[in-house]
Structures are given as C-alpha cells and as structure tokens.
Amino acid sequence: MIELKDVQKSFDDKQIIKGVSMTLDAGKCNLIIGSSGSGKTVLTKCIVGLFTPEQGEILYEGNDIVSMDKKERKELRQQIGMLFQGSALFDSMTVEQNVMFPLDMFSDLNYEQKRARVDEVLSRVKLEEAHKKYPAEISGGMKKRVGIARAIVLNPKYLFCDEPNSGLDPQTSLLIDKLIKEITVEFNMTTVVITHDMNSVMEIGDHIIYMYEGHKQWEGSNKEIIYSKDEKLNNFIFASEFLQDAKKMRMEEVSKGQ
Numbered sequence: 703m704i705e706l707k708d709v710q711k712s713f714d715d716k717q718i719i720k721g722v723s724m725t726l727d728a729g730k731c732n733l734i735i736g737s738s739g740s741g742k743t744v745l746t747k748c749i750v751g752l753f754t755p756e757q758g759e760i761l762y763e764g765n766d767i768v769s770m771d772k773k774e775r776k777e778l779r780q781q782i783g784m785l786f787q788g789s790a791l792f793d794s795m796t797v798e799q800n801v802m803f804p805l806d807m808f809s810d811l812n813y814e815q816k817r818a819r820v821d822e823v824l825s826r827v828k829l830e831e832a833h834k835k836y837p838a839e840i841s842g843g844m845k846k847r848v849g850i851a852r853a854i855v856l857n858p859k860y861l862f863c864d865e866p867n868s869g870l871d872p873q874t875s876l877l878i879d880k881l882i883k884e885i886t887v888e889f890n891m892t893t894v895v896i897t898h899d900m901n902s903v904m905e906i907g908d909h910i911i912y913m914y915e916g917h918k919q920w921e922g923s924n925k926e927i928i929y930s931k932d933e934k935l936n937n938f939i940f941a942s943e944f945l946q947d948a949k950k951m952r953m954e955e956v957s958k959g960q
C-alpha cells in the first residue's frame with residue numbers, strides 16, 4: 703500500500719502538484735488519468751522518488767520515501783517494477799538477456815538460478831518461445847510482455863506502468879491490460895498505471911484518480927465513473943458526442959433494470 707498525504711511539487715515558482723492525497727491499495731490497479739499537462743508524470747515521479755516534493759508524505763507501508771536516506775531508497779527501489787512507454791528494451795540484447803538484466807544488477811543468484819527465474823516470468827507472460835529473439839524480431843504486444851516480465855522479475859511489491867497500451871491495437875491492448883490485472887492480483891502488487899486509454903479505465907480501473915491542473919479532481923472505481931456528476935471528469939472521459947450518447951444509453955438501460 704502506498705499513501706500520499708498533501709504532496710506538493712513546484713518547478714521554479716510554478717506549483718505543478720497542488721496538495722494531492724490518496725491511498726493506493728495492494729492487489730489493485732490504480733489508474734492515474736487526466737489531460738496532457740495535468741501533472742500525472744510529475745506526481746508519479748514524486749511517488750517513485752525521482753522528484754522530491756517540497757511538502758507532504760509518500761508512505762510505502764508507512765515508510766516515507768521523501769525522508770529516506772540513500773540506502774533505504776535503494777532498497778525500496780528494488781521492490782518497484784517499472785514498465786516504460788514503448789517498452790524500452792535493449793535492442794542489442796535478446797529477450798532472455800533483457801529480462802535477466804535486473805537480476806544481473808540487483809540479485810545474488812547464480813546463472814542457473816537466474817535462468818530459472820527468467821524462464822518462470824517469461825512463461826508467466828506466455829512468451830516461452832521468444833527467449834533467443836531480439837526486440838526487432840517480435841511484435842509490439844510481445845515487446846510489452848517482455849517489458850512486463852522484466853518489470854516483475856525481481857518480484858516487486860509495486861508496479862508502475864507508463865501508458866502500457868501506447869502503440870498497440872485495441873485487442874492487444876486488452877490482453878496487456880488483462881495480464882497487468884492478473885499479475886497485480888496474483889502477486890498482490892500495488893499497481894499504478896498512467897493511461898490515456900479509456901478502454902483500460904473501464905476494463906481494469908479498480909481505483910481511478912482523475913488529475914486536473916495539478917490536483918485530484920475525482921477518484922472512484924470503473925463502476926462509479928459512469929455515474930459521476932463531476933463536470934470536468936465527464937468532459938474528459940466522454941469527450942465525444944458518440945461517447946456521451948453511449949453513456950446516456952447505458953444509464954437508461956441500468957435504470958430500466960436491464
């Protein structure tokens with residue numbers, strides 16, 4: 703579980719994050735949504751310790767990352783898995799070598815143990831056949847799977863995913879979302895996903911945080927979002943007339959008990 707209490711972050715004199723508090727539970731997909739420039743990335747960088755907020759607390763199981771010393775931060779970072787936009791694989795390394803990389807960096811396992819762990823995570827993301835392939839030889843969806851395997855290879859308690867569906871078709875996006883959701887539940891991870899993908903919001907949004915101009919404008923679940931009366935959120939989610947009509951139809955169906 704990660705708790706934020708009144709987090710504030712400025713650059714020069716401009717306040718970007720304006721006192722954000724929230725609780726991100728384990729075993730849940732916590733989605734951060736909001737329009738471009740609303741502060742999603744800055745907030746997430748504060749949470750993982752890449753930016754230091756001037757004010758507030760960011761508690762990992764009660765321990766504040768803001769006041770941790772270097773050694774404590776390093777230990778915590780090893781419990782954080784990251785899935786980057788565009789997968790960020792090393793092109794000159796095979797799939798297997800990419801996934802082994804965090805083990806080479808941070809574990810004391812011998813080569814056989816590392817191989818066994820790599821096999822385990824690659825089969826978990828259903829990529830048993832791709833060990834010896836290079837990133838250029840696999841599809842975008844497979845690259846994301848490799849990225850996920852690499853993010854979870856150290857058995858992290860926390861998983862951060864930045865736009866996990868960018869560049870993927872809707873069907874592959876759905877498979878990646880389902881995989882993220884499954885591993886979140888299976889390993890009881892606290893998962894934080896930055897996304898612009900409304901399918902993800904509806905599909906895996908156990909807990910959705912809508913950021914607007916640096917503050918938390920709304921939070922709730924994918925079940926609740928459809929009934930939200932927050933005008934800013936509605937304008938953001940149901941931006942097109944088509945989606946507004948779809949929402950009205952859905953609400954009419956629900957009110958008729960269908």
Ligand SMILES: Nc1ncnc2c1ncn2[C@@H]1O[C@H](COP(=O)(O)OP(=O)(O)OP(=O)(O)O)[C@@H](O)[C@H]1O
Nearest residue numbers: 713714718736737738739740741742743744745913
């Ligand atoms: N290192 C920085 N120095 C100064 N200003 C920054 C820095 N990083 C971000 N900002 C500013 O903070 C604001 C929020 O940016 P942020 O990247 O968090 O938005 P975002 O919601 O993630 O947008 P997008 O969806 O486009 O990625 C922007 O006005 C941006 O210019």
